[in-house]
Amino acid sequence: MPKYVFFVTCPKGVEYLLADEMGGFGLSLIRNAPAGVWLEGDLEAGYRACLWSRLANRVILHLAEVDARSADELYEGVVRQEWQSHIPAGGSFKVSFLGQNEAIRNTQFGAQKVKDGIVDSIRGAGAPRPSVAQKEPDVAISARLNRGRLSLGIDISGHSLHMRGYRTDKGLAPLKENLAAALLMRAGWPEIAANGGDFVDPMCGSGTLVIEAALMALDIAPGRKTERFGFEKWPGHQPELWLGLRQEAERRAHEAKQKRIPAFAGYDQDSRVIATAWKNIQRAGLEGVVHVEARSVQEFTRLATWAETGLVLSNPPYGERLSERKELAGLYQSLGESILRGVPGWRLGVFTGAPEFGKSVGLRSFKQYKLFNGKLPAQLLLFEVTAENARTPRDPDAQRGLLPRIVNExxxxxxxNRLKKNVKSIGQWARKQGISCYRLYDADMPEYAVAIDIYEGQVHVQEYAAPKSVDDRAARERLAEALAVIPEVLEVSPGNIVCKQRQRQSGTQQYEKQAASGEYFQVQEHGCVLKVNLKDYLDTGLFLDHRPVRHWIQKNAAGKRFLNLFCYTGAASVHAAVGGATRSLSLDMSKTYVNWAQENLALNRVDPRKHIVEQADCLAWLADRSTRDQRFDLIFMDPPTFSNSARMKGVLDIQRDHATLVRQCMERLSSDGLLIFSNNFRKFRLDEALASEFEVAEVSASTLDKDFQRNPKIHRCWHIRHQNS
Structure with missing residues (x-):
């Protein structure tokens, strides 16, 4: 059976779960992408993904990738494809177009150019002209534009697979079905169900979680009730193969009902959403299997028929408005008390956009997963319900040392107004570029000396230390105002804002912990997955100003040997590896950052035998003659301005020592290689002698994206090559 390439989309943050699920259908991973995965497999595996995936949105059968730097180039790329092989003679199609670039700024325009190319291609081949049908087309064409390239494919799912068909009525703020399935998988429900556990949602709303839990435990295919998929009128469709898969799904559902069926219960204090839940249960064919009723969290009690083990999973209110937040601490505390009293020995999962209220549950969380509910950042908190894990419930709003408040309106x-302006300009630019981590504000106004960075919906606020001439009380007053304005303008929960004071660091201070939350989460950057922590260190694990440098490395690393000195958390090494570097060596003195870099590389499925991270004093490593035999084609060196760490043999002063470091790097650089040298010392001056020894070009201006152009001194950067290379 021939192999195909598929692009399968999913909710943001679910990519790795999806890749594992797809592997179970016989699809092998090519690479991860933001909100999706690229895969390879036969048509049967693609059919299985449509029928069985609990996590996917759409399954795209990839046809081609064409140049699309202009509208004409896009059209020419489309018209060259053999569309008569994919659209039935005289049939209908529609085009879904995503993305934009400088030439194609409107998705409707992009879709029209694709339609024109398809129609002209088919007519040019002498076949009947196809028609365009926005509703129920024979074939749905997917066109996804990323910068200057357009990916073309057939949407063989035909509709978003999160729609199982049972939910036509919705409660307030319902979870999508595939996000509910992802929560169940992260919470360990398949294993708990297999071991005889039961399931309860004490705030079930319209019943999505409890229904998905039942479908999963009863081995019922999510697409079982789907009337038509997108491949059924595609000329390459194999009806007999598809019929066999449908029959297999029916057999599996029947066999599962012969085994023990767990108890499935849902409760909600709103009788109206319980009525909606009953309708959804009936449409899902789960009458007599799933039970729901109107009952508050405080009234939660254990039924005698429930097993000794099980899962409680719920999606409580987030309290996005200040008036609602006042009630949350009590609600989360009641949830924790009821669960601890009612089902000790079970597991509790709480999915919330206000994760700080996890402290109010009164249990110690053993695992946290960063996800998104639509565009809203959220977190799944997991707790083992035991007396040993009990802790004193806390109201996070009552714990704040600095309460957001406006003194001077x-x-x-x-x-x-300034933040709104920046959201419109920088925020809009970031979205168009596919950038989700960026600097929104950098002390634009002297009254508010803070830097505001966005990390995929989380907000990192750094307060610059006020000069001694500024009264400390006045500085705190302005910071309190900023913390009141930021959530309002950016439409984020106050719990998703982290605030620190930024001061000059030296020696071991740069490695010292600011907190011990252990709250890491993953972000995407140009197809790379990177781990960040907004709370525990002064820096987050990702220097946002070096984003263009990392991207350049990614685009130019193919086939090269890469060395990353003072590697920090290894983000540049990840970009090099993803970009096709044959091997890499990353060095840093901090064990914390070495571990972090190794984890970042592992997140991107990089071969650890080819991409190595070692704890080393870079000064000593460069001075060591035994390492000079190692050759690299691309070296990145971004040292600190000053370091006198006890782990170092010497003291690093970048102004004094940079020429020596550069020369030592050049000894390890291949004849036609490149050294990228960068630092953030504001008063730095490059040693003029280096220009007589090597080809030196300052590229600082090209290494600053729009979000850092207001502060061009954030760093300086040079490309250094051997002369006549």
């Missing part, structure tokens, strides 16, 4: 209005 006129002054706060200035900040509000």
């Amino acid at each position: 006129e002054r706060a209005a200035m900040l509000r």
Whole structure:
């Protein structure tokens, strides 16, 4: 059976779960992408993904990738494809177009150019002209534009697979079905069900979680009730193969009912959403299997028929408005008390956009997963329900040392307007570029000396230390105003804002912990997955200003040997590896950052035998003659301005020592290789002698994206080559 390439989309944050699920259908991973995965497999595996995936949105059968730097180039690329092989003679199609670039700024325009190319291609081949049908077309064409390339494919799912067909009525703020399935998998429900456990959602709303839990435990295919998939009128469709898979799904559902069926219960204090849940249960064919009723969290009690083990999983209110937040601590505390009293020995999962209220549950969380509910950042908190894990419930809002408040409305209005302006300009630019981590504000106004960075919906606020001439009380007053304005303008929960004071660090201070939350989460950057922590260190694990440098490395690393000195958390090494570097060596003195770099590489499925991270004093390594035999084609060196760490043999002063470091790097650089040298010392001056020994070009301006162009001194960067290379 021939092999095909598929692109399968999913909710943001679910990519790795999806890759594992697809592997079970016989699809092998090519690479991860933001909100999706690229895979390879036969048509049967693609059919299985449509019928059985609990996590996917759409399954795209990839046809081609064409140049699309202009509208004409896009059209020419489309018209060259053999569309008569994919659209039935005289049939209908529609085009879904995503993305934009400088030439194609409107998705409707992009879709029209694709339609024109398809129609002209088919007519040019002498076949009947196809028609365009927005509703129920024979074939749905997927066109996804990323910068100057357009991916073309057939949407063989035909509709978003999160729609199982049972949910036509919705409660307030319902979870999508595939996100509910992802939560169940992360919470360990398949294993708990296999071991005889039961399932309860004490705030079930319209019943999505409890229904998905039942479908999963009863081995019922999510697409079982789907009337038509997108491949059924595609000319390459194999009906007999598809019929066999449908029959297999029916057999599996029948066999599962012969085994023990877990108890499935859902409760909600709103009788109206319980009525909706009953309708959804009936449409899902789960009458007599899933039970729901109107009951508050405080009234939660254990039924005698429930097993000794099980899962409680719920999606409580987030309290996005300040008035709602006042009630949350009590609600989360009641949830924890009821569960601890009612089902000790079970597991509790809480999916929330206000994860700080996990402290109010009164249990110690053993695992946290960063996900998104639509565009809203959220977190799945997992707890083992035991007396040993009990802790004193806390109201996070009552614990704040600095309460957000506006003292001077006129002054706060200035900040509000500036942030709105930046959201419109920088935020819009970031979305168009597919950038989800960026600097929104950098002390634009002297009254508010803070840097505001966005990390995929989380907000990192750094307060620059005020000069001694500024009264400390006045500085705190302005910071409190900023913390009041930021959630309002950015439409984020106050719990998703982390605030720190930024001061000059030296020696071992740069490695010292600021907190011990252990709250890491993953972000995407140009197809790479990177782990960040906004709370525990002064820096987050990702220097946002070096984003263009990392991207350049990724685009130019193919076939090269890469050396990353003072590698920090290894982000540049990840980009090099993803970009096709044959091997890499990353060195840093901090064991914390070495471990972090290794984890970042592992997240991107990089071969650890070819891409190595070692704990080393870079000064000593460069001075060591035994390492000079190692050759690299691309070296990145971004040292600290000053370091006198006890782990170092010497003291690093970048102004004094940079020429020596550069020369030592050049000894290890291949004849036609490149050294990228960067640092963030504001008063730095490059040793003029280096220009007589090597080809030196300052590239600082090209290494600053729009979000850092207001502060061009954030870093400086040079490309250094051997002369006549």
